[in-house]
Amino acid sequence: GEDVEQSLFLSVREGDSSVINCTYTDSSSTYLYWYKQEPGAGLQLLTYIFSNMDMKQDQRLTVLLNKKDKHLSLRIADTQTGDSAIYFCAADNYGQNFVFGPGTRLSVLP
Amino acid sequence: EAQVTQNPRYLITVTGKKLTVTCSQNMNHEYMSWYRQDPGLGLRQIYYSMNVEVTDKGDVPEGYKVSRKEKRNFPLILESPSPNQTSLYFCASSSLTGAGTDTQYFGPGTRLTVL
Numbered sequence: 001g002e003d004v005e006q007s008l009f010l011s012v013r014e015g016d017s018s019v020i021n022c023t024y025t026d027s028s029s030t031y032l033y034w035y036k037q038e039p040g041a042g043l044q045l046l047t048y049i050f051s052n053m054d055m056k057q058d059q060r061l062t063v064l065l066n067k068k069d070k071h072l073s074l075r076i077a078d079t080q081t082g083d084s085a086i087y088f089c090a091a092d093n094y095g096q097n098f099v100f101g102p103g104t105r106l107s108v109l110p
Numbered sequence: 111e112a113q114v115t116q117n118p119r120y121l122i123t124v125t126g127k128k129l130t131v132t133c134s135q136n137m138n139h140e141y142m143s144w145y146r147q148d149p150g151l152g153l154r155q156i157y158y159s160m161n162v163e164v165t166d167k168g169d170v171p172e173g174y175k176v177s178r179k180e181k182r183n184f185p186l187i188l189e190s191p192s193p194n195q196t197s198l199y200f201c202a203s204s205s206l207t208g209a210g211t212d213t214q215y216f217g218p219g220t221r222l223t224v225l
Contacts, residue, residue, distance in 0.1 A: 032151060037214060041152050043145070092149065100216050 003099035004024040004091050011107045018076040020104045022089030025070060027039045029091040032065060037086040037103070046074070046087075076106075084108045114217035116201050122223045123191055131186045132222050133201030134146070140206045142184035143214070144176065146197040149211045153200065159184055160206065191224040198222075 003025045003090040012018045024032070033048040049056045049063045051074075056063045062075040076083055114135045123129055134203030135142065143158035145168075159178040173195055175187040184203075188195060201217040 035153065043152065043155070043214070088151075092147075103214075 002029065002091055004089055004099050006089050006101040006104045008102060009107070011046050011109060012079050013080060013109050014079060016079055018074075018077040018079045018090075018106055018108075020074045020076075020082065020087050022072040022074075022101055022108065023070055024072065024089075024091040024099075024101075026091060026099075027067070027070060029070075031092040032063075032072050032091040033088075033092065034061075034072075035088040035090060035100075036065065037088065039085075043088065063073075079106075079108050081108045081110065112215065114203050114215050116199075116217040116220050116224065118220060119218060121223045122225065124225050125192055126190050129188050129191060129222075131188075131199060131201075131222070133184045133186065133203075133217060134182050135184075135201075135203040135215065136182065137205070138181065138220055139203035139215075140181070141214075142178065142201065142203045144174070144184070144186045145200045145202065146170065146195075147200060147219075148197050152214060156186070176210075180206075188222075193224045196222060196224050 005023045030051050031048050035043045035048045036046050037043050049059050049065050060077045064073045086103040086105050088103045091099055117132045140161045144156040145153045147153050154170045156174050157168050157176040159165045162178050165176050165178055165204050178184055200222045202214040203215040
């Protein structure tokens with residue numbers, strides 16, 4: 001079945017860019033998602049990308065998809081302390097197989 | 111092994127026939143939650159529970175019920191399922207810290223089809 005991997009921790013300085021990486025194994029994945037979990041809150045969908053796209057940009061967020069390498073990344077520009085959270089990557093195959101990664105804990109240092 | 115289990119993994123039912131999806135965690139977590147996942151919509155929270163006998167509505171609670179009689183179990187009940195509840199359902203659990211929930215552990219998902 002699908003396997004989604006992420007590094008577990010990332011620390012950056014406020015104002016720097018953060019890049020969170022994710023790899024997945026199922027080449028038939030159709031949607032790839034990034035979720036954010038802040039302390040005390042449920043999961044919040046940040047953005048998603050359809051598998052026929054290479055890049056998607058939404059304000060400070062840039063998602064890059066390398067379908068050949070099955071690699072997804074989330075770049076947060078000008079990272080702020082409010083961006084400190086756990087970020088989950090998830091892969092979906094038309095809803096048939098939806099798998100979350102383990103989450104990357106992003107710490108933003110002042 | 112720390113895990114969240116859900117049963118059944120797959121279920122096809124008909125409109126109006128009551129069903130229960132079970133969720134169990136073995137990590138002694140206080141917090142448990144149910145989500146539904148629909149293609150392109152992302153995960154939406156149905157109900158959550160901060161502890162035994164404490165449950166609260168999430169973003170899309172209509173048509174669902176939950177109970178938390180024991181810490182480890184958090185069943186999702188559909189009293190009268192309808193086709194718009196066809197979805198992929200995830201249960202999750204986490205411990206509570208001073209700042210709220212810690213990282214959530216997800217179950218494998220339950221694919222429900224309501225005809």
